[in-house]
Amino acid sequence: MSTAVLYIRVSTDEQAIKGYSQRSQKERLIKFCQLHNVEILDIIFEDYSAKNFKRPAWSAMMVRIKRNKLFHPDQILFTTWDRFSRNIGDAYYMIAQLERLNVRPQATEQELDFAIPENKIILAVYLASSQAENERRSISIRQGIKKARQEGHWTSNAPFGYSRQFSTTGKKSVVIKEPEASYVKSAFGLLAEGGANTKSVYDKLKFLGMECSISHFWRIIKNPFYCGLVAVPGSVDEKPHLADGIHQGLVSKLLFYKVQDILDSRKHRTFISPKKETLLFRGFLYCPICNSKLTGIASKGKSKHYYYYHCRSKCGFRVRAERINDLLFLELAKLTADKPYADLYKKVLKTIREEFFEEQSVTQRSFSVSIDKLIGRVLKANELLLKGEIEAEDFRLIRNDCEKSISLIGLEMDRVTSAMKENENSLNKSVLDFSYPGRLLDKLELPDKIKLLTLMLVDRIVASSEPKIEDITNDTVRLIYNLSSLKISAKISYENRVKNDDFNLVSRICNLEFEKETAIDDDLAIKVGDFLENYAKLTIKVLS
Template identity: 25%
Template sequence: MKDLSIFNQFARKDESKSLRQAGNAVIYTRVSTKEQADNNASLDTQLKYCEQLAQKKGLDVVEYFGGTYESAKSDERKHFQKMLNFVKRRKDIGYIIVYSYDRFSRTGANGAYISDQLKRQGIVTISATQEVDTSTSAGSFQQNLYYMFSQFDNELRRDKSVSGMQEKLRRGDWTGAWPYGYTNTNPGKGKKPNFVINEKGKLLKKAFEWKAMSNTSHVEISKKLKRKGLDLSAKKLSDYFRNPFYCGLMVNKLIPGEVIQGNHEPMITREMFLKIHNLLNSREEGRKYNLDDENLPLKMFVKSTECGTPYTGYVVKKKGLYYYKNRRSGSRENRSAKKLHNSFMALLENYTLSDAKYIEPLKEIIEKTFIDLNKEQIDEAKVLNTKAAELDVKLDRLEERFVFEEISKVQYDKFKSKLESEKNKITELVSNSGFNSSNLKKSIDKALNFALNLPSLWQSGNIEVKRSLQFMLFPEGIGYDFKNDRLRTFRVNSIFTAIASISDKLEANKNGTFQNNFEKSRLVTTTGFKPVTAGAEIQCSIQLSYVAVYDANILLVLIKFLRSLDLSNKNNLVYNQQNTIILCCVWILICKTI
C-alpha cells in the first residue's frame, strides 16, 4: 500500500496559531510628553505614515488608538492597554500598525514578549518605517532588536538626565517640584532656581515653631493653621516636619547617602529641625492602647519591693475583673486592680495641697507668672484693642457728621465700609491669637482645682493622662510590698515633695510607707530667716526644688503630661486656656527663681 493519504487522519495537527488572514488593522500613535503633543505635528506625521502603509498593504483600518501623550517606559499605559484588549477581543483584527517599534514599546524584553503573545493569537505588529518580515525567524529577531535598542536608548537618556540632576543637586540647587511653602522666582529649564518663602511658607514656619516649642499635636496645629487661612492635614504636616529641606539641607533618592547644603533660604534652624525630629521619634503622639491598658494603668509601673520585678496584669473574663500579677517566674503575687488603684489614689493624696492658706498665694504667683510669660501677647492685644477703640470713635464721629449733614450719603457709606472692614480685621486678629486674659482669675481657679487634686485627675483621666501623671510624680515608678500590702516610693518629683512638705502630709507617715526626701528644716528664706507668710514659704519651697527638678527626664515627662491634657473639646476635663495656666504653674516651679 503505497498511497499514504488514507493515514493523514492520524497526522499530528499544527498547534501553532496561524496568522489571521483578515485584512483589518488598527493604528496606534503616541508621543511621550504633553509638550510634544501640544507643540509639534509628530502625531499627525505618525498617522500619515501608518495610513500610507495600510493603503499599500490593502488593509482596512477599523479603529485608531492613542493619538495623545503617554510614556512607553511602562506597558501599563491606558490607551495602549485599551488597544490590546480591543484586538484580543475582536477575531477579525490581523495587524497593529505603528510608526516605529519604539512607539509600540520601549521596555525591551517585555515589548518583545507582548509582540510574541499577539503573534501566537494571529496578530502581527508592523512598523511604517522599520518594515521587517516577522513570519521568519530572522524577521522576528530583527523586530526584537528594535525593541531592545529602544530600551537601550531610553536607559542612555535616563543616565544622562540623572547625571545632570545629580550634579545640580550637589551644587545645592533643587530639582523637580519645589517643596511646599516656597516659590521659584526664576523658573525655566536650564535656569538656576531661586526659592523664596511665600505667604503659605510663613504660616508653615509657625507650625514648626508650635511643634518645637510646645510639642503641639499635629491635629491641633492643623486647626490653628486653618483658623489663619491655611488648610493642611495632620498627615501633610508630619511629612513636612520630617523634610530637612526646611532647615536648608537637601536629601534626594538620586544621591543616596548624601546630605547637601542647599542654596535656598532655610525656613527654620537646624537645631529646631533636630528638636522636632527627636519629638517625633519619641513616638509620644498617636500611641494606641487597648482595653486592658485602660483598665490596668499601673502595669509595668508598679514593681515588687522584694525583687524589683514589674507587675503585669490580666482579666478574669467570666467575671470581668482585672488583676495585677508579679511577672517573676513562680510568683503567686496577685492583687485586685481595684484595690491597688485605691491604694495609689491614697498615695496621691499625700502630694496635694490641703491647707487653704497656701491656695491664694499660689494663685497670685501663677497669675503674675502667666502675665510675665505672655507679656508680648498681652501687649499685642492691648495695641489691637486700642486700635479697635479708635475705630469705634471714628465710626461714631462719622455717623454724627452724617446726621448733621456734614457729609453726603455716598461719603458716609464709603468710609463706614472702610472703617468696619478695618475693625473686622482687628477683631479677627484678636480671635486668631487665641489669647484672652479677661477671665484669667476664673481660669486659674478651675486649673488649680485639677492641678491640686491629683487623685481626682488621675481617676477621671484617660490612659495617657494617668500614665503621664504617674511618671511625672514618680519618675522611677513605685514599689509594692505584697506581704504588707503597702506602696513605697523610689524617687519623687521634687516639686510634689515640696507640696507634700508644705501640706504637712508626710509627717503623718512615720512608719516609712512614704519616703520624704525633702527636709522641712530647709524651708527658710534666702536671708536665713523663717518665712513669715504663706507666699514666702511657697516661694522658698520652689527655690529649693528648682535644682533637683531641672533634669531632662522629668522635663520630658512634664511636657508629655501637659500635652496629654491639651484637649480641643471645651467640654472635656481640661481646656486649652486652663492648660496654659497649668503650664505656667509647672514652668514657674522649674524655670523661675522667685
C-alpha cells in the first residue's frame, strides 16, 4: 500500500470568483485514495496564492518530510495541477526537489505518468495554462486599479485621517475621520511654518494623542492623497502620475507642495561655495575690449582666494568680481517700483495665493463645526447619564475624549488665526520686496537669485567701471520701476481700456499706462504681466 499526503489549496480570491472549496477537494481526494488503496498520512490545508512556493503550510510540510524519517509519503496528491503551482519555473524546480526525496507529486484529476516522456509536454500545458490565467487575472486587476485611480477612486485601505464608508447603493467611499484628520492638518500647518523639524512636530502631535509610528508619519506628510490627489500607477507606455480624487482633501495643494519643498530642501541641502556666490553675474557680463562673454576664475593669494571675471580671448581682460558685483548691486538698489505697479503687484500676489487663503478660511469654519459637534456629543452623553442609559465611567471616557479633541482643535485654530494675520503682514513685506528688488535679492538662495537676475537684466552687460541702471535692466524693469530713460509711444484707442472689474492682467497694465498718458503695445504688456507673476512666485518662497 502506497502512502500519500493530501494537499488542499485555495486562495481567497478563488473562493470568491470560482467557488473553489476546500471541503470539495478533500472529499474528492479521500475518495481517490479509497479507490486506489492509498494510505493517507496527513491532510494539509493551504489558504495562499500559488504564484510561488513561499506558502506557510507547504514550507512546513517540506521541512517535516526532510527532517522526520517517520513521515515520508510516497506521493503528494492534489486535485489539479493549478492547486500545485501557477508558475512553470517554480513547478519544475519543486518537482525536481521532490524527486530527490523520492516523493511523487500527482494531480488526481489530471494524472500523468512521468515515465512517459510525452507526458512532460502535457504537464507543461497544464502549468502554462494556470500561469497564463494567473497573469491575465493580475493584468486585469492592475488595469482595474489604474482605471479606478484615473477616475479619482482610492483603491487601497483608507489612509490615516479617513475611514471607509458604504453608501446606500453599496458603493465604497472614503470620508474624513476625526480626530485623526485634525492631527494631519496640524502636521502640515506646523511643517509649513518652517521653524520646527519633522521629529519635533511628530512628538508634539503624539503627546496630544495621535497614534501612529514615526515611519507612518513620514508616509502621511509625503502622501498627495491629503491634498485631494490620487497616485495613478504607470505602465509600459505611460509614466506614473497624479489624478484629482473624488474624496475631500484635508489640505490645499499649495500647502502640500510647500511642505514638500521644505522637506526636500532639508534633505538635499548643499553647501554653496564662495566661488559660485561671488561669480553671480557670470553669464551676463561681456568683455569691454573684444565683446566676448566673460568667465570666472579664482586666484590664490597668501591667505585666501581672489575671484575675477576673466576673458578667454587674446585681450586677456579681467576684473575683480567683488568690485563689479558691488557696482551692479549699487545700481540695482536704485530701483524703486512705481506705486501703481506696487498696488497691481499686491493683487497679483493675492491671486496666486488665493487658494491658500481660501484653505485657511475653510479650515477655520471646519474647526468651528467640529467643536460644535464635540460639545453636542458631551451634552448628549450627559443627558444619557442623567437618564441612566450609560454608566458614569462611560460618560467620563466620552468627555475626556471630546475635551482632548477640543483642546487639539483649539490649538490649531490659534495657529491658523496667527498665520492669517501673519499672511497679511507678509503680503505688505512682499510688496516692499517688489518695490525694492535689492531686498529680495539678499533673501533668495543662489538658484533663485539667478532666476531673479534673469528676469531683470538684459542679456549682455558690458563690464564697466560705471554701469548705469538704464543699461543693465530690460524694457520690462525700466517700465515698472519708472526709469526716465524709457520712452514708449504707441497708439491705443480709448475702447481698449478696461471698462469692468474683471482681473485681466494685460488689460490692467495697458489701462495703467494709459492713465499715465503713456501707451504701450500688447506684447510689452504681456511681458510685464509675466514678470509680475514670476516675481510673485519667487517672493512666496521667502514669505515670513
